[in-house]
Amino acid sequence: MSDNNLIEIKDVSYAYGTRPILTGINMSIRRGSTVAIMGISGSGKTTLLRLMAGVMKAKRGEVWVGGQLVNDLDQAGIYKMRRRLGMMFQFGALFTDLSVFDNVAFQMREHTDLPEAMIRDLVLMKLHAVGLRGAHKLMPAELSGGMARRVALARAIALDPMLMLYDEPFTGLDPIAMGIISNLIKALNAALGATSIVVTHDVQEALEVVDYVYYLSDGKMVAHGTPDEIRNSVDPLVRQFVYGEFDGPVAYQYPSRKLADDLRLSA
Amino acid sequence: MATHKGFSVRRVGAATIDGMLRLGYATRFLARTLLSSGTSFRRPRLVVRELYFTGVLSLIIIIVSGLFVGMVLGFQGYHTLQTYGSESALGVLVALSLVRELGPVISALLFASRAGSAMTAEIGLMKATEQLSAMEMMAVDPIARVVAPRFWAGFISMPLLAAMFSAMGVFGGYLVGVVLIGVDEGSFWSQMQSAVDFREDILNGVIKSVVFGLAVTWISLFEGYDAPPTAEGVSGATTRTVVTSSLAILALDFLLTAFMFRGV
Numbered sequence: 001m002s003d004n005n006l007i008e009i010k011d012v013s014y015a016y017g018t019r020p021i022l023t024g025i026n027m028s029i030r031r032g033s034t035v036a037i038m039g040i041s042g043s044g045k046t047t048l049l050r051l052m053a054g055v056m057k058a059k060r061g062e063v064w065v066g067g068q069l070v071n072d073l074d075q076a077g078i079y080k081m082r083r084r085l086g087m088m089f090q091f092g093a094l095f096t097d098l099s100v101f102d103n104v105a106f107q108m109r110e111h112t113d114l115p116e117a118m119i120r121d122l123v124l125m126k127l128h129a130v131g132l133r134g135a136h137k138l139m140p141a142e143l144s145g146g147m148a149r150r151v152a153l154a155r156a157i158a159l160d161p162m163l164m165l166y167d168e169p170f171t172g173l174d175p176i177a178m179g180i181i182s183n184l185i186k187a188l189n190a191a192l193g194a195t196s197i198v199v200t201h202d203v204q205e206a207l208e209v210v211d212y213v214y215y216l217s218d219g220k221m222v223a224h225g226t227p228d229e230i231r232n233s234v235d236p237l238v239r240q241f242v243y244g245e246f247d248g249p250v251a252y253q254y255p256s257r258k259l260a261d262d263l264r265l266s267a
Numbered sequence: 268m269a270t271h272k273g274f275s276v277r278r279v280g281a282a283t284i285d286g287m288l289r290l291g292y293a294t295r296f297l298a299r300t301l302l303s304s305g306t307s308f309r310r311p312r313l314v315v316r317e318l319y320f321t322g323v324l325s326l327i328i329i330i331v332s333g334l335f336v337g338m339v340l341g342f343q344g345y346h347t348l349q350t351y352g353s354e355s356a357l358g359v360l361v362a363l364s365l366v367r368e369l370g371p372v373i374s375a376l377l378f379a380s381r382a383g384s385a386m387t388a389e390i391g392l393m394k395a396t397e398q399l400s401a402m403e404m405m406a407v408d409p410i411a412r413v414v415a416p417r418f419w420a421g422f423i424s425m426p427l428l429a430a431m432f433s434a435m436g437v438f439g440g441y442l443v444g445v446v447l448i449g450v451d452e453g454s455f456w457s458q459m460q461s462a463v464d465f466r467e468d469i470l471n472g473v474i475k476s477v478v479f480g481l482a483v484t485w486i487s488l489f490e491g492y493d494a495p496p497t498a499e500g501v502s503g504a505t506t507r508t509v510v511t512s513s514l515a516i517l518a519l520d521f522l523l524t525a526f527m528f529r530g531v
Contacts (some may be wrong), residue, residue, distance in 0.1 A: 053404060055400075055403070055404075079406040079408075080406070082403075082404060082405065082406040083406045085404070087401070087404040089397045089400070089401055090397070091396070091397070093396060093397035093398050093400065093401035094398075094401075095393075095398055095401075095402075096392075096393075096396070096398070106405065106407075107405050107406075107407075110405070110406075110407050110412075111406065111407075
């Protein structure tokens with residue numbers, strides 16, 4: 001793999017039992033870029049993210065992250081790789097028994113021997129970066145959805161990761177919170193010198209933030225390009241998704257018998 | 268999981284295989300927990316924190332229940348013993364009942380419904396809200412960080428709670444027998460002292476409570492970790508924790524008693 005690419009995915013396939021989830025995926029993600037993986041629910045985009053994080057292993061093909069072949073890593077190797085990786089979960093997944101401060105400090109305390117005074121400064125800096133320094137004493141239950149997402153972001157960047165993974169970062173947020181998160185994704189990527197991958201189906205938000213888009217459908221990579229290329233795509237699958245058309249290649253009707261048959265009109 | 272309609276041999280077979288598979292998972296889970304216990308010993312504060320939740324917070328229910336069970340034993344024991352004119356043996360009856368049987372068994376049942384169900388619900392919800400996945404993504408093993416400290420906390424607190432239960436029970440028996448009814452105080456205590464054997468009675472009681480503690484904590488943690496990540500899944504797992512733990516306690520109690528007291 002070339003040095004410019006942090007992630008390379010070569011002809012990767014994955015299946016649950018006999019049900020294929022991903023087939024023949026190829027991707028290469030440049031260092032420092034922000035990339036979106038889009039697709040409707042069930043298209044396999046979260047599975048792709050999990051393959052990169054080593055949660056699951058590809059049945060076929062190669063997943064390279066930061067010069068390491070993830071397929072070959074054992075549990076210890078995976079954990080070592082994950083220390084350089086930050087992930088923000090769909091609803092934040094904050095530890096509900098720990099305060100905002102302790103959530104952000106979690107990895108520092110688990111993985112480093114830093115003195116408590118330094119951890120304090122670092123945590124407050126991370127929280128400052130997401131605008132929540134003043135909220136460090138609150139418990140997760142006291143946060144709004146958008147704030148929880150920002151704390152999760154601060155927690156994910158605690159150890160300055162080389163790769164940031166976002167699993168549906170915009171889901172269920174109001175427009176203001178969405179704007180904040182998308183700006184943070186962009187700003188933090190630049191500040192950390194990291195590479196970011198955003199798995200999402202919030203098209204318009206994502207197209208504003210990212211440099212490149214991969215579009216998955218039914219476990220296959222059907223389109224990829226810059227946000228403008230995607231906006232102007234003539235592929236009916238992509239058009240339906242980007243412009244939210246209610247019927248198209250992805251059918252509105254769940255497969256069924258003829259309406260007349262179901263209503264017993266053709267006696 | 269395989270499901271078959273109607274009653275048939277296949278259905279019995281499927282249920283047996285499912286049960287065996289679950290037992291296998293549970294055993295592997297226990298082995299993983301024991302093997303990942305290093306963190307708990309290196310950072311005892313993790314265990315101490317859980318000791319507070321499983322042990323200290325169970326104290327109230329254990330103390331109150333122990334007191335009441337002891338007081339009831341005082342009444343019932345006196346009623347039976349006085350028929351034979353041997354009410355001075357009330358202390359022996361109360362102490363032996365508690366130390367051998369009621370202390371370990373009832374405190375384990377209470378522990379399962381108070382602390383065990385809480386452990387299952389907590390871990391099940393941590394799983395449902397992706398907190399365990401988040402931990403794994405941060406390169407922290409949830410078995411070592413979340414499960415093992417709770418396991419050892421349960422292991423430590425159960426025998427202590429059982430001892431507390433028995434002590435409160437003896438005190439309850441004293442209140443009713445001596446203070447209320449007026450059994451001779453000297454014979455109440457002295458007969459108890461001479462009749463209760465350390466190895467035969469107290470040690471066996473402690474062994475029971477240790478075994479019950481292991482069983483309840485194991486079941487609670489496994490059910491939580493194995494719970495389907497939905498509201499329904501967690502509530503089902505919590506119920507199973509209480510039901511399975513209670514049955515396990517009573518069945519184990521029978522087995523242990525059969526081994527311990529067969530010659531007496």
